[in-house]
Amino acid sequence: MQIHLSDISSIDGKCMQVSAGLSFDTVDIHYGSHQTDRFPVLRKEPLELTIANTGNRVLELSGHGEITVGIPCDRCLKEVAVTLPLSFQRKIDMKLTDEERVYDLDESSYLTGMDLDVDRLVCLEILMCWPLKVLCREDCKGICSRCGKDLNEGPCDCQEEPRDPRMAAISDIFRKFKEV
Secondary structure, three states: OEEEOHHHHOOOOOEEEEEEOOOOOEEEEEOOOOOEEEEEEEEEOOEEEEEEEEEOOEEEEEEEEEEEEEEEOOOOOOEEEEEEEEEEEEEEEOOOOHHHHHHOOOOOOOEEOOEEEHHHHHHHHHHHOOOOOOOOOOOOOOEOOOOOOEHHHOOOOOOOOOOOHHHHHHHHHHHHOOOO
């Protein structure tokens, strides 16, 4: 959704509230020029935005909402529904050009001229609150590194390799604190 800001940026003290629907169905995370991960959006609420002109063509942008994304478990790869709260508050100086914003290291790629791209704004917020680790349950056992069987469903038929007796002490430590 695009919101045109020229009306509000020209009148000091003007305030505008918008309930903005989100149009994307996946969250795409780019890791470089060739790798992109896609995560399905399972549920999305409209983003409640408040845009206020605080004077001197400076806009205060605040919003809140919620989005649920399907993220694979870090151990067994089953999809987990993760709800990400969206809450932010930003100031936008409308006197600056797009080039000046880049020069000032303002990462406002969601603003082009007088148009606010709500989807891009939400995507940036999602990246900032993305969880470091996702587990389907706290005691998830993961998958077997040899055959790929989900160890939460029971043990696999893989045989353990004979251990080097010189590594027995270290193996005992890893066995006690095993995390796949």
